[in-house]
Amino acid sequence: MGLFGAAPKKVEEQQKYFSAVDGIKRLYKSRIRPVEELYKYQAMNSATLTDADFDARPQVLLLGQYSVGKTSFIKYLLERDFPGSHIGPEPTTDRFMAIMHGPTERVTPGNALAVQEDKPFRGLQQFGTSFLQRLECSQCDSEILKSVTFVDSPGVLSGEKQRIGRAYDFVKVVEWFAQKSDLIILLFDAHKLDISDEFKRTIVALKQHDEKIRVVLNKADSVSEQQLMRVYGALMWSLGKVSQTPEVKRVYISSFWEYPLRDGSNVELFEKERDDLLRELRDLPRYAAVRKINELVKRTRYVKVHALLIGHIKSLMPTMWGKQSKQQWIINNMREIFRSVQREHQLPMGDFPNIEHFITCIKDYDFSRFPKVDMALIESMDQVLARDVPAIMNDFPPEREDAAQMAR
């Protein structure tokens, strides 16, 4: 039984979350995606979901100034070295590194990684080759990686050195990873508190992901108690100034590396804090599963409305003459059409697309070639929402009390 505290029962629980996600993936592919394709939902809205979107493990992003212990933190959770990792007192990690599960050790360079269909990193191509050369995927067989993917990042340096060294927009890349992550951990070093301007900018840029952010005051056992309080106080002071929200960020004060906690009067506190953070990590699969299910439910609703709208528009089109003028009439009367579809099928207005956006998306199509409403498909989607998704959620292990507590 490892660090990750996983009693066999817990591992089983986590597997349940992943099979739940697997279940909704199957629902999506068999019952929703065909409707999307038929009614061209992907062309007009967001891209079709791929297997990688479902299969991706919950992702934890690590950020911090150099040498605060980001790589050591991951190594500690993995209970092993991972290929390509470097740990040292000088700036060591010089690239972004996704650490994922794999049966054998393997390092994949960024350019190759960003084109792999089964990995969720294709979006990174937008940052160009100069960035992709600073990206790597490390795979190995560690228990925790079956539940979580980590993203290690190059340490932020202070001042000029930084700007010269980088051939890509660090903050933009961090934002991209933050968007895809389920938890963002900001690490600070208790015996060298340093918050450079670039790191401040990074924190500010993450403000829309506030609820994902956790702060770790690392190496807390390597300074005196009074100094720890000063450093912790200074950290909160600065975070309060930087942060736009009134809610205080949760800070875990402890030490996360492979060596035991140094003896001292705060050992007990450090242990509790560490356990709290490990619990948060352990609960990630549950939260990630719930989030994915929510997203699928929302998407299914949108697809349903989309299909009904397209089918209704088709039904208004003449079979022979006057197609062009009818199409224009439809565009001009879209608001009325929305309303009648809403009334006819008793749909919530909130599930409807933005009207201008909808018009922009469809106006270049020939409406007479739209498919008709297929009520069997619609009813099948209704079933997904009314029966299949609830059935999957019923299979969830009951939320334990400590998890509920942790969710604050």
Add this chain to the structure above:
Amino acid sequence: MGLFGAAPKKVEEQQKYFSAVDGIKRLYKSRIRPVEELYKYQAMNSATLTDADFDARPQVLLLGQYSVGKTSFIKYLLERDFPGSHIGPEPTTDRFMAIMHGPTERVTPGNALAVQEDKPFRGLQQFGTSFLQRLECSQCDSEILKSVTFVDSPGVLSGEKQRIGRAYDFVKVVEWFAQKSDLIILLFDAHKLDISDEFKRTIVALKQHDEKIRVVLNKADSVSEQQLMRVYGALMWSLGKVSQTPEVKRVYISSFWEYPLRDGSNVELFEKERDDLLRELRDLPRYAAVRKINELVKRTRYVKVHALLIGHIKSLMPTMWGKQSKQQWIINNMREIFRSVQREHQLPMGDFPNIEHFITCIKDYDFSRFPKVDMALIESMDQVLARDVPAIMNDFPPEREDAAQMAR
């Protein structure tokens, strides 16, 4: 030997600071004030300094939400109850209370206090009777009061309750006391962190006294370690947001009341923190003495320049005819007059008054009635600066290392 840590030697040292202040008071009265009076310095600038201005002990102002332990803090330092004090879990202190040394116990109501020549509270009359009814002076015989005067304040309540209850401008009164104080202690309660809007406004209003402010996180021994960290973090977070300066405020984490520290893993920290704050209090007489000496030196320089200017203007006036036009000419050429006085006596430009302000102050006087320059008086003032003040400072006990450290 009391709490205040005063070994007999320390008490002696503190007495030296007070006799130093006594020395400069005598210098002021015999050598500076006569010049001020002769050349009407007080009429044109700040009021004559009174005995109370010199005799006043360094003053410590306590502020905080209700029930954080302000009154208990003072009682702890006094090692005794003081007349008129109330301590309790509900809002108790309902007035500002100056706690000063006196051979016998005595409570003086605000209206009487504010007219006493020998007390430094006459300025409080500006806040009117409705405030003076909420002011009191408590005197008793406690060792620490020979070195420090405390000002206890009514606890800040949250919300509406507050506004209704008060018949005076709390923030304005606090600003007045802050101006006269040498140290401002903001108390917070570790098991009930509460920073109401009014208290926030108060803190913001104190920003020009930033270097006098110390923060105490009180009752730190009555919560668990993890909770203490949360509360302390939240406090720093909020202070960082409220404060306008980048410098982190020093926070003393401990418990200040008559009972011993509760046993726990942080006892040692709490003891150190408490000792640090007590040391700051113990060093107040030194800092207050240095400050008063600095102020006297500054004032003496201004008075000298003022006397030379007035005397020079007098020397320009005709004895018989053309007084009015000459007076106007002088006013029009004041810049030139300043320059020639500066050159003649080799004075630093920084010691000269603002030229417009100076003109406004003197223009309604008859310049021909100004006194002549009396070089004996001027030289006597020069002697104060060159010989007497340095002699007094030479008598200072050598600054101890820990005091120097503490000054950060």
